Amino acid sequence: MHIKIIAVGKLKEKYLKQGIEEYMKRLKGYAKVDLTEVADEHAPEHLSEAEMAEVKRKEGERILHHLPQDTYVITLEINGKMLSSEKLAATIDELATYGKSKIAFVIGGSLGLSEAVQKRSNMALSFSKMTFPHQLMRLILLEQVYRAFKINRGEPYHK
Numbered sequence: 329m330h331i332k333i334i335a336v337g338k339l340k341e342k343y344l345k346q347g348i349e350e351y352m353k354r355l356k357g358y359a360k361v362d363l364t365e366v367a368d369e370h371a372p373e374h375l376s377e378a379e380m381a382e383v384k385r386k387e388g389e390r391i392l393h394h395l396p397q398d399t400y401v402i403t404l405e406i407n408g409k410m411l412s413s414e415k416l417a418a419t420i421d422e423l424a425t426y427g428k429s430k431i432a433f434v435i436g437g438s439l440g441l442s443e444a445v446q447k448r449s450n451m452a453l454s455f456s457k458m459t460f461p462h463q464l465m466r467l468i469l470l471e472q473v474y475r476a477f478k479i480n481r482g483e484p485y486h487k
């Protein structure tokens with residue numbers, strides 16, 4: 329199985345980099361996982377609705393470039409569907425069973441995802457109604473993907 333994580337912006341914080349490296353290392357025995365960073369648009373504090381849409385559109389175009397047709401796309405969206413860890417594990421397992429071995433998880437930038445990316449999405453996944461910083465979201469997502477593989481293999485992992 330090939331899992332791609334597409335995220336907007338360059339990760340700067342050392343503590344997040346270390347956590348992400350740890351989970352990428354742990355995931356090596358379970359799947360091919362890679363993380364692609366697409367450039368973010370410079371977005372000043374006060375933007376009009378139209379300017380915000382334009383920032384998201386430009387970032388969205390870069391994201392879409394990394395989403396070939398044969399890839400099942402899961403966008404991370406606050407208003408998406410909330411799943412238990414077991415259900416996420418079952419979803420990944422079902423996709424593999426039905427020959428969808430390429431999954432891309434997409435994390436938006438500070439303004440969120442463009443309409444075009446939302447349209448390309450096969451499933452919008454929410455981690456709660458709370459807003460998490462997009463860079464921290466990478467680490468939370470990787471832990472849940474790792475947890476999903478542990479669940480699917482029936483391997484022990486702290487509850």
Ligand SMILES: C[S@@+](CC[C@H](N)C(=O)[O-])C[C@H]1O[C@@H](n2cnc3c(N)ncnc32)[C@H](O)[C@@H]1O
Pocket residue numbers: 403404405406434435436437438439440441453454455456457458459460461462465
């Ligand atoms: C800072 S948030 C963007 C907030 C923006 N106002 C919005 O509504 O999308 C940056 C990205 O992190 C991800 N994210 C943040 N909180 C999330 C949550 N609770 N569930 C799923 N994804 C989340 C989404 O991909 C989002 O595009």
